[in-house]
């Protein structure tokens with residue numbers, strides 16, 4: 001399907017809500033309308049309710065039902081624009097900026113839209129990492145003093161990370177918030193993101209990774225005396241962590257640990273598709289269409305580490 005790559009393309013292609021709805025219908029029913037109840041393919045459009053009504057069983061299907069756009073008070077065009085900004089801006093977009101750009105009534109509306117989009121990005125399980133992988137963890141929110149790993153971390157969020165190390169640039173990345181940098185947290189994280197039949201995991205000498213070898217992981221711990229050498233031993237994951245921190249600081253001026261998971265989803269999604277930036281709008285929109293509806297109260301009630 002055709003997707004916009006410039007602001008002018010966007011304005012031309014999505015000039016109003018009807019154009020956005022037609023686009024969603026084309027994504028959802030690429031071969032024409034199919035009734036989810038009776039598989040009928042004939043439908044009429046009920047303009048007043050913006051629904052397709054099946055000609056056979058009279059089921060009324062909404063293209064936005066079961067998506068992040070479900071029951072939204074915000075126009076589809078504004079949603080599309082939010083996705084366009086998020087996808088096209090290399091650094092993403094903050095809720096404050098989105099509120100201004102779209103003229104949204106409240107910060108909360110902008111914030112909720114962006115978090116719904118982020119949650120849709122992490123909606124499907126990602127494939128497992130293969131080849132040479134670097135795994136490590138990092139602390140967000142405040143300075144980290146050397147040698148205090150696993151201690152003094154109460155006020156910081158801990159992010160576990162694994163990235164495929166490749167010849168010239170990194171491959172795919174996986175990140176997760178963990179409550180502690182312990183064996184009980186880091187072990188399952190690493191085993192959960194790698195394909196153990198086709199992966200070699202390189203870590204530093206941190207004892208929480210010691211057991212990986214006994215659990216069937218091809219593990220290469222690297223003991224280094226000097227913590228400043230960590231970046232040399234594990235350059236790819238350190239590079240990822242450094243980008244993550246810059247991104248969180250620069251675009252969002254820091255984020256609440258409670259919602260950090262969803263920012264990690266956006267970061268990971270973006271990182272894994274960084275060579276396909278032109279198509280990102282389409283990818284994100286497709287996820288938005290598949291993403292389950294989430295209310296503001298659900299979003300804020302979720303405690304994610």
Ligand SMILES: [Zn+2]
Pocket residue numbers: 035036037038039040054055056057058059
């Ligand atoms: Zn039907």
